Amino acid sequence: MKTNLSSHITLTRIPKKYFQPEDVFELSRVTRFEKISTEIFDNEAVGAVHVANEIATLIVEKNALGAKCIIGLTNGKTHVGIYAELVRLHKMEGLSFKNVIFVNLFEFYPLNKTSKGCLWKLKELLFNHIDVLPENIYSPDITVDKSQIINECKNYEQKIAELGGIDFQILGIGRSGNIGINEPGSQLNSSTRLILLDDLSRKDASELFGSIELVPISAVTLGVGTILKAKRVVLIAWGEHKSSVIKSAIEGSITDALPASYLQTHSNVKISIDLSAASELTRISRPWLVTSCEWDEKLIRRAIVWLCTNIKKPILKLTNKDYNENGLSELLAIYGSAYNVNIRIFNDLQHTITGWPGGKPNADDTNRPERAYPYPKNILIFSPHPDDDVISMGGTFKRLIDQKHNVHVAYQTSGNIAVADDEVIRFLSFLKGFKEMFDTDNEVLGAKYEEFKQFLLHDKKDGDLDTLQILELKALIRRGEAKAACRYINLPSKNIHFLNLPFYETGTIKKGAISIADVEIIKNLLAELKPHQIYVAGDLADPHGTHKVCLDAALAAIDEMKKEDWMKDCRIWMYRGAWKEWEIDHIEMAVPISPEELRNKRNAILRHQSQMESAPFMGNDERLFWQRSEDRNRATAELYSQLGLASYEAIEAFVQYQIEP
Numbered sequence: 001m002k003t004n005l006s007s008h009i010t011l012t013r014i015p016k017k018y019f020q021p022e023d024v025f026e027l028s029r030v031t032r033f034e035k036i037s038t039e040i041f042d043n044e045a046v047g048a049v050h051v052a053n054e055i056a057t058l059i060v061e062k063n064a065l066g067a068k069c070i071i072g073l074t075n076g077k078t079h080v081g082i083y084a085e086l087v088r089l090h091k092m093e094g095l096s097f098k099n100v101i102f103v104n105l106f107e108f109y110p111l112n113k114t115s116k117g118c119l120w121k122l123k124e125l126l127f128n129h130i131d132v133l134p135e136n137i138y139s140p141d142i143t144v145d146k147s148q149i150i151n152e153c154k155n156y157e158q159k160i161a162e163l164g165g166i167d168f169q170i171l172g173i174g175r176s177g178n179i180g181i182n183e184p185g186s187q188l189n190s191s192t193r194l195i196l197l198d199d200l201s202r203k204d205a206s207e208l209f210g211s212i213e214l215v216p217i218s219a220v221t222l223g224v225g226t227i228l229k230a231k232r233v234v235l236i237a238w239g240e241h242k243s244s245v246i247k248s249a250i251e252g253s254i255t256d257a258l259p260a261s262y263l264q265t266h267s268n269v270k271i272s273i274d275l276s277a278a279s280e281l282t283r284i285s286r287p288w289l290v291t292s293c294e295w296d297e298k299l300i301r302r303a304i305v306w307l308c309t310n311i312k313k314p315i316l317k318l319t320n321k322d323y324n325e326n327g328l329s330e331l332l333a334i335y336g337s338a339y340n341v342n343i344r345i346f347n348d349l350q351h352t353i354t355g356w357p358g359g360k361p362n363a364d365d366t367n368r369p370e371r372a373y374p375y376p377k378n379i380l381i382f383s384p385h386p387d388d389d390v391i392s393m394g395g396t397f398k399r400l401i402d403q404k405h406n407v408h409v410a411y412q413t414s415g416n417i418a419v420a421d422d423e424v425i426r427f428l429s430f431l432k433g434f435k436e437m438f439d440t441d442n443e444v445l446g447a448k449y450e451e452f453k454q455f456l457l458h459d460k461k462d463g464d465l466d467t468l469q470i471l472e473l474k475a476l477i478r479r480g481e482a483k484a485a486c487r488y489i490n491l492p493s494k495n496i497h498f499l500n501l502p503f504y505e506t507g508t509i510k511k512g513a514i515s516i517a518d519v520e521i522i523k524n525l526l527a528e529l530k531p532h533q534i535y536v537a538g539d540l541a542d543p544h545g546t547h548k549v550c551l552d553a554a555l556a557a558i559d560e561m562k563k564e565d566w567m568k569d570c571r572i573w574m575y576r577g578a579w580k581e582w583e584i585d586h587i588e589m590a591v592p593i594s595p596e597e598l599r600n601k602r603n604a605i606l607r608h609q610s611q612m613e614s615a616p617f618m619g620n621d622e623r624l625f626w627q628r629s630e631d632r633n634r635a636t637a638e639l640y641s642q643l644g645l646a647s648y649e650a651i652e653a654f655v656q657y658q659i660e661p
Contacts, residue, residue, distance in 0.1 A: 048081030190223030314644025392577030538574030
């Protein structure tokens, strides 16, 4: 069973010459805008092994010299693969860590000795599985009294200095550009110190502690100056959600607004990233600015859209001069004139637009993104949470229903942890009133009301998990809201499926791993419906990872059923919208949304009342989900309009997923 197919999605073919040049001359060309040495790998797995091997080599070299190897570590999802490879090297290839001293980059404060902070996580991932000596693990003492914490910071700094400094420092990068807990505003010469955490840092740490309420308000971190004293620094980042901050750190100016940019001052630093995290670097996103290109349809489209945006002209008004003055003369050499390129890309984009996302019957479908037949189609929409369907493709969802297709929606998770206790209390109050009006003698309802109210209002403390019955009530609230939204857009209740995938049902932010049980549930639904169209959430910028697991579960099921006869006539479309929209060069189906349809979409989203302002997982975007959705849909429509195509109120965009052979 393939459980990580989302990482194999390659929307654009990236030639090796852009990210792994064969010679130093080409490397110098393509990296001309980069101010830090950057190594790009095909995927996270390959990169993690490479970094782990670099660490192992240093350990062996130090051991041969009879010297200690001082390694600075940090906690985070980014480094899990690296630590797993180090454990493998120890167990399978005999790599010893007896000469290694590990230094913890930061630790939350205050914590007691049993709290699950960074050191606890490092033990779970690495220390408990290797032969490191306990006395060789250094971490700030976060049990000291507040009156002593400043001295502890000085002592920790002094200990590192007495060791001779850090030989190899591993770093991650936060969404605000922080390294360690050195948040925006940190100074270049800062040393180990106590820092108050901002809301974004506490949200990022919430998975470690179970909820944001349990995340300590501060942390002890090595300062920027301390980090820069390390003999070797390697910053690691994987995934599309890190691409923007990575570009700023590597290609931008040095500024305290982005502490990672200080690494530009280090003489022995490297950034190791995968193609997804590198996607906004100039050599990947705008290669024509640094080298000769291997042109394909998508790269040409990207270049033309960039050119139009850059000089503020629609496609059909671009001239030979525009191409020549903006690094795109290669296209003129290939196609002969600006007109030839312009009309080609204009028609290409025009053909993505369709008001018939399920295909238009009795029409020529040669240049349409979807085939006309069969009609009506069996259509299955997968929604990770019980509101992603209407948030991300609510207009298309209703359009498919209105155009008489047999539409089904499958909610992959219950979404119960995203329901605040106040919502449950509100529904309990209604239940009490209902009982008093119509069923005063119902002892079960009365007892349950008192039990749940007592738990939520009095007994439940910060960090306590909800009881199974409370979680079921929260799931019931989400199901009721999903049904209300579906009812609003006229989807029959018999076409609503609540899958409750097991990986999600932990009761905490941290979820389980994808399992056969998750995939089998989806396979059974696919076998029952035999859809002609499947829609899946391709929005991998979800900060808590549920979307990725849901996508992997759906793709794993599809992969296992790809040889079924009905699958040969099935197309899979990926939508986005909750966190990030598709870039226009990737869009293969653009569904226009009228002003009335956009209002209907908003109303469907608003049926999810528990997910309005009180939703705990909004991320670092302050807008409500319906506002994000409308802004992105309008922005896509505006871009099409600026390029000289038809002007619409809004557009929902889709990319086709290609099943691996």
